[in-house]
Amino acid sequence: MFDAARDGSSELLLQAVDAGLPANLTNDKGNTLLMLAAYSGHADLTRELIARKADPNRLNDAGQSPIAGAVFKGEEAVVRVLAEGGADPRLGKPNAIQTARMFGKAELLEVLGAKEGEGMDVPPPVGPPA
Template sequence: MPVNLTDGKGDSLLILAAYNSQPEVVKALIERGAELDQLNARGQSALTCAVFKQDEESTRMLLEAGADPKLGPQNALAVTEMFDLPQFRAIIEEYL
C-alpha cells in the first residue's frame, strides 16, 4: 500500500492516523517516509489534526520529523489560537 495514499477528501494515512490519535501509526508512517506536509481538501495537515485532537505524542513526533506548523490555511498554530490551546502553542514554539 502506498504510504501517501489518500481518500476522496485528500486525507492521507498520516492525517487519518493523527486525527484518530494513533501515535504508533503516526510513527510507523513517518519511518516509512510519509509526506509530512500533505494537506487535505480542507487545508489541514497531519500536524493540524494532532494539535486539534490534543495528541501531544503525535504532535511532537511530527514536529521532530520536520512538519511545518505554519503550513496551510488551517495550520497547527492557527488551531492553537482558535481552540485556546496554549500548551500546544508552547510545544510548537519549542520547534520554531
C-alpha cells in the first residue's frame, strides 16, 4: 500500500482504505500513506485520503509534516490541497514555512499564510521521507 501511495495508484489504495485499511497507516519510518502521496505529488489522492480521515498534521519519525514535504518537492497543487484540508504549516522540523524559505519557494508562502519574516530561523534539513 505504501508503494501505491508513492505511485499514485488511487483506485487500489482508496479501495483498501474503504475496505478498512487505516487511513493513517504508517511505515517503519512513521510515514503515513498521506505523507507518501503528498511527497510524490499526487494531489487528487492526497485530497481523497484527507476525505477518508487521513491526518494532514501527522508527523513522521523524523518530525516532518506532509505539507513541508510537498513544499520541499515544489508540489504547489498538493500544498494547496493540504492547506485546504487543515494542514498546519507551522508543524514539524523544519516546518513548511521554513522549508519554503530554505528552498526559495516564495510563491508558496502566501498559500501557507506566512507572516512577514516568519520562518527565517531555518533549522538544518533532516532529509526526505522514505
